[in-house]
Structure formats: C-alpha cells, structure tokens
Amino acid sequence: MKVLVAVKRVIDYNAKPRVKPDGSGIDLSNVKMSMNPFDEIAVEEAVALKEAGIASEVVLVSIGTQACQDVLRTGLALGADRAILVQTDIQVQPLGVAKALKAICEREQPSLLILGKQAIDDDACQTGQAVAALLGWPQATFASNVELSADTVVVTREVDGGLEIRALSLPAVITTDLRLNTPRYASLPNIMKAKKKTLETLSATELSVDLAPRLKTVSVREPMARAGGVLVADVKALIDKLRLEAKVI
C-alpha cells in the first residue's frame, strides 16, 4: 500500500515574519525556512504505518521552487522512500497545489494521501479538502488518530464539539492535527542516507496542470501594536476599570 505525503516549505515557526516595505507580502530573504509543522506530523504518520508493516512505500510531494528540495531531503531522512518536486517559480496557492497533487495521485495511484491540516504561512486550510473534491475521494480532516487496514481507514477527527470517528473507503485523503503523533528527529546516518534516495523533478507542463494564481494580495500589514497591560490593586479596582473606563460590563 502506497502512501503519498504533501510537504510544504514555509517560514520557520520560530522566525518572526517581516512585512516588505511596499506591503506586497512577507520578506523571505535570509529567513530560515522549514517543513510545515503539520506536514512533519503527516510524514511521521506515514513512516510509522510503513514501520508497522501496513504501508509499503512512502512518497513525498512538494510544489514550489528548487529550494523545496531541502524539505524533501528532510522528509527522506525521516524515513520516506522517495520524493517528487513539482518545480515552479509561481507563488502557488491552494487550488493550484490541489490540481498538482491530483495529477501526482493519478500517476502514483496511492491508497492514502496525507496532508497537514494547514500551512503556517497562508493558514489557508484548503488544500486537503480541495484535492479530495477534485479526485472524488473521501476525506477526513483534522485527524488525531488513524487506523489503516487493507481497504478502509478509520480516522478520529478533532471537531468543535469533541471527537468524531469516520470510516473511509480507500483511496482517501487525510489531513493531520497536532495531537496525531510526535514527529521524530532525523539521525545523522539517516540524513546521509537520504542524500542517495530518489528525488524526481517534474514541471507543471509535464503534468498538464495550470498553477496560475487565482487570488491577488491587495496589501499586507503588521498587526496593530497592543497597548501594555496594567496591574490593578484588587478586584474592586478591576471591576471599576472595566465598568467606568473600558465600559465593557
């Protein structure tokens, strides 16, 4: 059983984003980039399924510039078997990524496609849902537990009211939530071995996919600076402030 995992190269979660002076986007020059944290969870889940003898091959896919090779190599060092880069200089958006992933699924015929629930740069939370719709495959988003068997996958989903359990027929799409697992670190020997694993590069033209953006960013601004907090002497002073100054009670 083949498992395909989508991994996105994003600004590292520890890096502070800087808005470009002209407000056209985030300045990514000299900023540390990493694998999207939810995609690390997706890779871990796929590798664990392989180690349990349930999956037979784990294939990674990234859509973006040549620089995305670094996150694919990281995923290979974590235990994936091979990787595919759909190389483009276009700044891809969820719909374009979903179309590219659909084309890769048609080529690779995986039983399961695992994505992160959202990318921490655009916070779109759209790609998994879109690719499932384009493929006509069942989907379970925000997974906190996955039990895979020969022809079904039972997924526990984190929803507003609690947990929801769904059984999906395969092939299916899953998006990972934070509590699904704890990703491992890559060991030095595995980082060295990953350099020899196959990393195939394809173009959007080879896949006959239109990656052109459909959304236009009008402007990007820093969030409003927050005023500092105030220490009050007691509960009465707090209530007076809320009632008389802030007028919220």
Ligand code: AMP
């Ligand atoms: P989003 O819909 O942008 O919040 O992204 C959700 C998930 O889709 C991510 O966690 C990735 O698994 C996948 N994804 C989004 N963009 C890309 C990309 N450029 N390459 C590979 N996977 C992606």
